[in-house]
Amino acid sequence: MSTLVTNTITGLSTAANITLGSTPVVSASATSLTVRGEGSAQTSVQQGLAKAWLSMNGTGTIAVRDSFNMTGITDQGVGLTTVTIANNMGSAEYSVGGASGTFIDNSDNVRFGLSTAAEAPTSTLFRTITREANDDTNRDVTYSFAQVHGDLA
Numbered sequence: 001m002s003t004l005v006t007n008t009i010t011g012l013s014t015a016a017n018i019t020l021g022s023t024p025v026v027s028a029s030a031t032s033l034t035v036r037g038e039g040s041a042q043t044s045v046q047q048g049l050a051k052a053w054l055s056m057n058g059t060g061t062i063a064v065r066d067s068f069n070m071t072g073i074t075d076q077g078v079g080l081t082t083v084t085i086a087n088n089m090g091s092a093e094y095s096v097g098g099a100s101g102t103f104i105d106n107s108d109n110v111r112f113g114l115s116t117a118a119e120a121p122t123s124t125l126f127r128t129i130t131r132e133a134n135d136d137t138n139r140d141v142t143y144s145f146a147q148v149h150g151d152l153a
Contacts, residue, residue: 051094052085052148058100058130059140069148079130079138080115087152089123094150096121100130102141109133110141123153 033045052069056062062075074082100112114121115129128146132139 050147051152054146056144058144059142078140081128084125090151090153092121092123096126096146096148098146100141100144
């Protein structure tokens with residue numbers, strides 16, 4: 001096996017693709033890396049990566065199980081949690097996805113969402129809400145997960 005050690009790889013022209021393994025890097029610059037995805041589609045690596053994620057216990061004394069690019073969580077009451085992002089997003093216009101569930105009473109009829117009534121998302125935080133699907137009341141849950149996609153500042 002050979003090893004190549006270098007600081008810069010440059011294509012022969014601006015139209016040249018660089019191939020890593022069998023994956024062509026279609027475009028690379030200081031702010032963008034695009035690779036060929038499925039078929040002939042191109043995928044922006046930066047746009048496709050989760051910028052932050054969280055796994056937390058939302059019952060009792062709430063706690064982060066594991067996370068990436070999150071500085072912490074704050075219990076705001078039953079079913080309400082404020083999540084703080086470590087490295088700011090570029091604006092408050094990012095996407096948060098999530099899921100939740102509980103095993104306390106063997107009921108998985110809970111919903112996960114964003115709560116904007118008391119605190120709109122900002123570039124540094126968002127608020128989650130978990131609710132009982134049957135009667136629409138707030139509910140603390142054993143497992144909550146959130147992923148953030150968008151542009152970092």
